[in-house]
Amino acid sequence: GIQVxxxxxxxxxxxxxxxxxxxxxxxxVNNLQWFHQNPWGQxxxxxxxxxxxxxxxxxxxxTVATERYSLLYISSSQTTDxxxxxxxxxxxxxxxxxxSGTKLNVKP
Amino acid sequence: xAMVIQNPRYxxxxxxxxxxxxxxxxxxxxxxxxxQQKSSQAPKLLFHYYxxxxxxxxxxxxxxxSRRPNTSFCFLDIRSPGLGDAAMYLCATSGELAGNLYExxxxxxxxxxxx
Numbered sequence: 001g002i003q004v005x006x007x008x009x010x011x012x013x014x015x016x017x018x019x020x021x022x023x024x025x026x027x028x029v030n031n032l033q034w035f036h037q038n039p040w041g042q043x044x045x046x047x048x049x050x051x052x053x054x055x056x057x058x059x060x061x062x063t064v065a066t067e068r069y070s071l072l073y074i075s076s077s078q079t080t081d082x083x084x085x086x087x088x089x090x091x092x093x094x095x096x097x098x099x100s101g102t103k104l105n106v107k108p
Numbered sequence: 109x110a111m112v113i114q115n116p117r118y119x120x121x122x123x124x125x126x127x128x129x130x131x132x133x134x135x136x137x138x139x140x141x142x143x144q145q146k147s148s149q150a151p152k153l154l155f156h157y158y159x160x161x162x163x164x165x166x167x168x169x170x171x172x173x174s175r176r177p178n179t180s181f182c183f184l185d186i187r188s189p190g191l192g193d194a195a196m197y198l199c200a201t202s203g204e205l206a207g208n209l210y211e212x213x214x215x216x217x218x219x220x221x222x223x
Binding site: 042098099100101 | 152163211
């Protein structure tokens with residue numbers, strides 16, 4: 001299967017700081033999503049981004065499919081950004097591979 | 109709002125006592141998935157339905173079964189829960205919508221405790 005590596009595994013930020021999370025994957029994919037898992041366990045869709053760049057408020061993401069990586073940028077972080085960020089990739093509808101996540105702690 | 113709903117949110121069962129978790133969706137998606145997530149780990153796909161076609165992951169234990177009686181509902185049956193089956197169970201859906209093909213949407217999860 002496709003190997004997905006996320007870095008860093010843990011990140012501590014002071015409120016207001018910026019950060020970049022990375023997702024590397026080992027093979028071509030047709031589907032790439034970034035999720036935020038909140039403290040109650042729900043996975044919230046952030047971006048569907050198999051290629052290109054998207055922005056949504058303080059968050060943006062870029063996927064360079066030819067080089068098999070994706071980046072998630074968080075600017076002006078807030079305490080509510082805390083949680084685990086997952087990257088998930090897939091070739092089709094029938095199999096998705098999750099990275100091990102980046103655990104973010106934003107301190108006030 | 110279109111959404112994925114899971115019931116119950118918290119479930120306590122006894123060792124060996126069968127339990128059923130349910131998932132429903134109003135997104136009219138044709139694909140539904142069940143994931144298991146243990147503490148501090150990534151979600152692990154157990155199986156999925158593409159319409160009525162059931163697809164089991166090779167390493168999903170036989171103890172886990174699923175039913176999809178119609179497009180909207182999907183059930184996860186754990187026939188004889190063991191202590192190792194305590195986890196968060198996440199249901200997700202995806203579909204062939206214009207725009208984001210097979211983008212997954214997750215329900216809030218059911219946290220299963222086995223005593």
